[in-house]
Amino acid sequence: MIETYLESKKQEMYELLERLVNTDSGTYNKKGVDAVGNILIEKFEEIGMDVKIHSEQKLGNHLEIKASSDSDPKILIIAHMDTVFPKGEAKKRPFQVIGHKALGPGVNDEKASHVQVLYALKALMEAGSDAYKNVHIIFNSDEEIGSPSSKPLIKQVAENKQYSIVVECARPNGGIVTERKGVGHFTLYVKGKSAHAGVEPELGRSAIEEISHKILKLQQLNNYDEGISVNVGLVKGGTSTNTIPSVARADIDVRYKHEDQATEIVRKITEISQEEHVSGTFTKLKGDMSRPPMQKTNETEQLINVIHEAAADLDMSIREVSSGGGSDASFTASEGIPTVDGMGPMGEFSHSEKEEYTDLKTFPQYTALLAKTIEKLSR
Known part of the structure; x- marks a missing residue:
């Protein structure tokens, strides 16, 4: 037995x-x-x-x-x-x-x-x-x-x-x-311009400021009732407190309940990545839905x-x-x-x-x- x-x-x-x-x-x-x-x-x-x-x-x-x-x-x-x-x-x-x-x-x-x-x-x-x-x-x-x-x-x-x-x-x-749930992983890379924060801050373009605008919009994609969660779980940026940050990065975890939700979520994340809030910054989006x-x-x-x-x-x-x-x-x-x-x-x-x-x-x-x-x- x-x-x-x-x-x-x-x-x-x-x-x-x-x-x-x-x-x-x-x-x-x-x-x-x-x-x-x-x-x-x-x-x-x-x-x-x-x-x-x-x-x-x-x-x-x-x-x-x-x-x-x-x-x-x-x-x-x-x-x-x-x-x-x-x-x-x-x-x-x-x-x-x-x-x-x-x-x-x-x-x-x-x-x-x-x-x-x-x-x-x-x-x-x-x-x-x-x-x-x-x-x-x-x-x-x-x-x-x-x-x-x-x-x-x-x-x-x-x-x-x-x-x-x-x-x-x-x-x-x-x-x-x-x-x-299905799973997606995405990363935002923002490139700005460094400058001395005390001497000539106006010459800088803050990558952290730019990515902050994007993070707030990404978090608004959450819809728990529909089984959708979007979590910016890791954020990195800058080199020192007295330098306008020229680089920033955000890692994003996505969960979704139904296959037909995936295309719309990717579209919205892409749109957010393409919006410019701080003039002179550039954003690159990488990632995909890794598991259905x-x-x-x-x-x-x-x-x-x-x-x-x-x-x-x-x-x-x-x-x-x-x-x-x-x-x-x-x-x-x-x-x-x-x-x-x-x-x-x-x-x-x-x-x-x-x-x-x-x-x-x-x-x-x-x-x-x-x-x-x-x-x-x-x-």
């Missing part, structure tokens, strides 16, 4: 989780991400899975895993190996268990999911189920920065798939993610029903939640593939410096849920 097997393997699962968490793998730490990848290659090859490495020069390599190189599985599972933490973070606060919580950098986002996917397949094999052969896994290395190098791979692998399961963490009280929204469809509803059935078999209850955060689920959902996210182990507080945790009490149960879902979808 899948549940019994996973209960018996809890200590093994915890030990592998500790090994992964104690390996730094920030997105730009190629050596660290590849070290996590090498652990996963070792573990998946041990159970007979075929692993293909997609090499990258600057970022970590991506892994593509299935039962055999010539198989044609219909279920895509996506997980990412990168975290948001700098080198040295794992040494600074290594893996630890307090009560039923596993703590450490990236434990919840999403190294527990690596262990979950591996042991879900091992549980299916132990149960004599061939459903593990119906799984195509992508471990990518750049999700935390929008998946620029892995997006083409995900879309390629997604062709002809019937289902997509993304194993970002499950939310407390059985929450799985069925809708996500993940929207629920009738086909997704059928997938969710199967997950409900799998949960009922385990005496679990799940509920649907929407998220303003982005994930790779958006890429497969935009291809028309029934997609569900938040199918990883349950936890909270991803990206936080101390609070991020995975709930070990429910870890085997959520691993069993993934295995049972794969089994039911493969029938």
